[in-house]
Amino acid sequence: MAYFMTPSQTVGPYLHIGLDWLNTTELAPSGVAGERIVLQGRMWDADGQPIPDGLVEIWQANSYGRYAHSADTRALPLEAGFTGFGRTPTDAQGRFRFATIKPGQVPGANGQLQAPHIMVHVFGRGLIKQLVTRVYFPGDAAHALDPVLLQVPAARRDTLIAKPVAGQTGSLEWDIFIGSGGNETVFFAI
Amino acid sequence: MSEVLPYRRPVAGSQPESLCPAYASTVKRSPGQPLILLPQSLSEITGPVFGHDRVRESDADLTRQHAGEPLGERIIVTGRVLDEDGSPVRECLLEVWQANAAGRYLHQRDTHAAPLDPNFTGTGRTMTDADGNYRFLTIRPGAYPWRNHPNAWRPAHMHFSLFGQAFATRLVTQMYFPGDPLLPFDPIYNSVPDDTARLRMVSSFDLALTEPEFALGFRFDIVLRGRIATPMET
Numbered sequence: 536m537a538y539f540m541t542p543s544q545t546v547g548p549y550l551h552i553g554l555d556w557l558n559t560t561e562l563a564p565s566g567v568a569g570e571r572i573v574l575q576g577r578m579w580d581a582d583g584q585p586i587p588d589g590l591v592e593i594w595q596a597n598s599y600g601r602y603a604h605s606a607d608t609r610a611l612p613l614e615a616g617f618t619g620f621g622r623t624p625t626d627a628q629g630r631f632r633f634a635t636i637k638p639g640q641v642p643g644a645n646g647q648l649q650a651p652h653i654m655v656h657v658f659g660r661g662l663i664k665q666l667v668t669r670v671y672f673p674g675d676a677a678h679a680l681d682p683v684l685l686q687v688p689a690a691r692r693d694t695l696i697a698k699p700v701a702g703q704t705g706s707l708e709w710d711i712f713i714g715s716g717g718n719e720t721v722f723f724a725i
Numbered sequence: 726m727s728e729v730l731p732y733r734r735p736v737a738g739s740q741p742e743s744l745c746p747a748y749a750s751t752v753k754r755s756p757g758q759p760l761i762l763l764p765q766s767l768s769e770i771t772g773p774v775f776g777h778d779r780v781r782e783s784d785a786d787l788t789r790q791h792a793g794e795p796l797g798e799r800i801i802v803t804g805r806v807l808d809e810d811g812s813p814v815r816e817c818l819l820e821v822w823q824a825n826a827a828g829r830y831l832h833q834r835d836t837h838a839a840p841l842d843p844n845f846t847g848t849g850r851t852m853t854d855a856d857g858n859y860r861f862l863t864i865r866p867g868a869y870p871w872r873n874h875p876n877a878w879r880p881a882h883m884h885f886s887l888f889g890q891a892f893a894t895r896l897v898t899q900m901y902f903p904g905d906p907l908l909p910f911d912p913i914y915n916s917v918p919d920d921t922a923r924l925r926m927v928s929s930f931d932l933a934l935t936e937p938e939f940a941l942g943f944r945f946d947i948v949l950r951g952r953i954a955t956p957m958e959t
């Protein structure tokens with residue numbers, strides 16, 4: 536018998552009552568290896584208005600490039616305190632913020648190593664199904680060989696690369712632009 | 726090298742499009758440019774794992790979170806979480822949230838002039854067992870007005886959030902009730918083009934699940950993406 540996936544529906548405006556209990560913005564307790572980073576940004580709609588009822592979830596490997604999941608069977612270290620999952624609703628100004636570590640490299644679909652990246656799900660009122668995107672790190676030579684970035688038109692790749700925040704070591708800024716013409720964030724079908 | 730066994734793409738019409746103008750908020754909140762189709766890698770076929778320690782048994786009973794019992798019609802909502810091959814999805818975290826019996830959410834942005842219920846928060850969570858089963862005890866939510874269009878009312882629904890076993894299987898949906906007269910008028914429910922697919926969001930009343938003198942039983946099975954048949958080496 537064939538089964539088909541249940542359709543997606545929006546989280547609606549009252550997402551917080553159901554989802555806040557699992558908010559996770561500090562992913563890496565002390566002792567977890569890796570370069571400490573803060574990833575912050577804002578979520579914008581097609582009119583350039585901030586989205587105050589959005590939700591961002593992230594998923595990433597640890598600094599050794601290992602996902603804390605049974606499908607990742609590579610002989611690389613796992614760390615008990617690091618799950619790789621983060622969740623935060625946007626605030627009244629559309630802001631979100633995670634403190635984590637920079638992930639290591641993991642293989643892509645073609646076996647070639649991907650540049651370090653964080654997987655992102657975007658939810659919100661008005662988003663009938665979640666959007667999928669990724670964040671990469673600034674100034675990484677591995678971008679040139681990343682199989683995902685290479686599928687993105689060169690002019691749009693910058694929308695996936697966080698920018699350093701001047702004067703704040705480890706702070707990265709990355710905004711999510713939905714439907715906003717030329718600078719729209721690249722979203723993926725996976 | 727890890728083996729990547731990708732997840733299937735949705736069948737055409739079985740999922741809503743991001744832009745659904747009848748649901749007005751999608752107009753400014755949907756991608757303007759086409760999605761870029763990616764082959765799946767370890768990044769997509771792995772995902773967060775949650776243990777049973779994250780939820781308490783009482784989290785699945787929305788009627789016992791306060792000193793007294795909430796008002797409304799007590800209901801049991803139960804079913805299985807399956808993949809597209811019909812295999813159970815084990816250890817799957819489910820999160821639910823809903824309005825109270827009067828159609829009001831315990832949320833500061835809900836300004837509907839219907840009463841809050843001091844005995845009802847409207848949030849729950851649980852994990853599936855080894856056969857993919859889950860069960861919530863709650864009260865039937867009320868319909869409520871929204872401002873999408875003149876005289877707009879949401880049909881009674883419960884929000885469901887599920888992780889499944891991978892980033893690629895993440896699903897947020899809504900469960901509706903059979904025979905709800907508001908369903909034909911609801912742009913969110915009707916955002917799903919295919920008639921059969923839409924009905925997958927409607928629970929079914931089940932007398933066998935109904936507990937005498939206590940609560941009505943509704944069955945709601947949820948299907949997450951399944952894998953394609955042929956493994957690929959990466």
